[in-house]
Amino acid sequence: MTDDPRSHGLWGQSACPAPLTAPLSQDSTVDVAVVGAGYTGLSAALHLASAGRSVAVLESHAIGYGGSGRNVGLVNAALWNMPSEVFETLGPKYGARVLTLLGHGPELVFKIIERFGLDCEAEHTGTLHCAPDAAGMKALAERERQWQRLGAPVRLLDAQQTRRQTGTSLYLGALLDERAGTIQPLSYARGLARAAQDAGAAIYTRTAVTGAEKVGETWHVRTPGGTVRAKWVIVATNAYTAAPWTALREEVIALPYFNFATRPLSADQLSRVLPDRQGAWDTREVLTSFRLDQAGRLIVGSIGALKGVARKVHHDWSRRILAKLYPELAHVGFESEWYGTIGMTTDSVPRYHKFDDTVLSLSGYNGRGISTGTAFGRVLARRICGDLTDADMPLPVTPTASVPRRGLHEHMYAHGSVAVHAISDRL
Template sequence: MLNDEHSHGLWEKTAPPAPKTEPLRGDISVDVAVIGAGFTGLSAALHLAEAGTKVAVVDAVDIGFGGSGRNVGLVNAGMWVMPNDLPAVLGQLHGERLLELLGNAPQSVFNLVDKHQIECELERKGTLHCAVGKSGLKQLEQRAEQWQARGAAVHLLDAAETAAKVGSSAYTGSLLDNRAGTIQPLGYVRGLARAAQAIGVAIYTRTAVSATERSGSRWLVRTPSGTISADWVIVATNAYTTSPWPALRAELLHLPYFNFATTPLPENVRDTILPERQGGWDTKEILSSFRMDRAGRLVFGSVGALRGTGMAVHKAWAARSIRKLFPQIKDVTFEAGWYGKIGMTSDNLPRFHTLAPNIISFSGYNGRGIAPGTVFGRLLAEHITGRVSGADLPLPVSQPKEEGMRGLREGYYEVGAQLAHLVGNRL
């Protein structure tokens, strides 16, 4: 997108074409204006339209331009936070409510893919959280115990079982989450857009919002080429938020994350790597993720930005790491490399904000955008249509709170990842 091969990489090469859209021109009136054409915004628009609500979606660039079109494609359940820690942070009511919602969230994604016949390379084989060393295994033992106590379909695998599923003997164990899976994320978000358009949602791209203002009992959403009059406004821009909501940007720390995709591997090699087609990631602080696509490409990623010296450093590290993790790949050749921004919060949990009367937002997915974004979008729709009250939402209403020394810390993440990858292998 925007003639930048490092923005969406493999996903832009292999996703079905985006549905046709145009910039907003002129003034329109709808029930709900949605800002941001990613997982949350398009899920909200789709569910609103199914309930008979008139909706318009605007995006400053294009469908899936932000994290929705750049991420690894792991459809995970829950958040990074340990299950037992959520009630401690959010309170028992909201904590358990969020755990139940996000535990079932991957199935909501799968249901939408099936219902709307979305072409996104869906695999429902689960995901593998892989333990590095004894400390990593202990962490996974705790996570497994806490999820199993809630009846979740997760299983702790030993080193031999993990080696059989990953195709590598590098790990001391893993947590198999059978609720989860993988998708081609840009294909999925474009499919949501196509489904929303089919039932009447208007989607306008290359349409940046410059301001919102009250006009009687309604809101005017202003853009350079027209306005949208609406009763409600959903802000679904997360890590790619710009004006007129700087407070949403200020509460998030941007963590850069990259992926490299190999050329399609020979069939005899691809059958030895993730043979059941789970996606995986590890327990290291600067983690790595890996998965296969339908054509047999290995997609391998970690923290870092592919710009400046970062491109060469991270590419060399990825090649070294793949050779160490999967020695059966004799020649590591990359077909694509891309990166984006993850919106991190101080406690690694998402936020629900009422930015003004009838302007609402979920943000802060902390690298878990696919399933949470999908179900939070549905919840926003149900809240607006009166099916879910504010008291029944899984997160309490909060006010954006600026993260201190944000610029310095974001620079540290980017430079720190380069330094770690400059000298490090994978394990």
């Protein structure tokens, strides 16, 4: 993916091969230009091409270069917020729409995987949101209550049940969400790209967009190798946005997130560590996530970037939390490490923007990008195909709004996580 082994780590090493792509080298005219080859852009391209629209995807680096190739690989349902908070933020109409759409987000992901035969280590066995203390248990009980009122298959496990599902005694309980699961995230992005190509979409990598202007009813999207002319443009760049739509980057707070992966565990160890292969994370503010890949590597992660002195702090913390979760793995070494960026909005709710009547964007996924990006990509395709109007969308159209003191927030996330990991989870 890149020359930096910490950019994609295990996912770059174990992903299925990327489909053949090349930079744009001549002018092109299509129905839709999609900027960004992550989950949103690739899902939009797949669904647009399947509906008979001509599509050109423009990616400045490689397929899945951004968060789509660096995340933990948890296919979670809905948003980070509790349902009541979503209704409070969006109101009853849009709150119900987005919760319904994204509540079924994992179902859409796993159906696409099955339909197109995507090779991405899919495990549709649920996820576990774990509570290390009484406050966490109280929050999970409230999540259970609210989701069960909406008919979702979630249930709170007690300490003994949680120990059985996770293999660790660190938690008092966990919320099992049976809608969810795990995937190899970079393989999923590459599989979406291959399926989109098979449906007729053109994907151009190493093709940075340098500008865009409207001439009559047609957008001219410029790149170093040529111009794509299209009536519609989808901007699907999220936390990795650059010019010319920099307002998208200015309205999200960049949250760094890292992962460390062990060597493959033995069959005996795997009989006790996450035996049903759910992905897991906890309720702490500076959270811990942990899951297995198909080869049996245990992947632990948290907030922070693996650069400079922070890298050693996060590495040492990862060693400590691994030993705390699973004492028998205290001496198991890490094989790979990587980190990426999550785009956080101020209210943890995504945004729907229109930079023009025919330039659309959905972004700000707050760490829920796999199912959210897949579902929103399909929604954007349906909007362009005329199946939906703006009035039918799951989110209201809003103007972009820069986050006040965004740089300070990002500094606090990056350096605050270092301070927390320097002192926490010491045995």
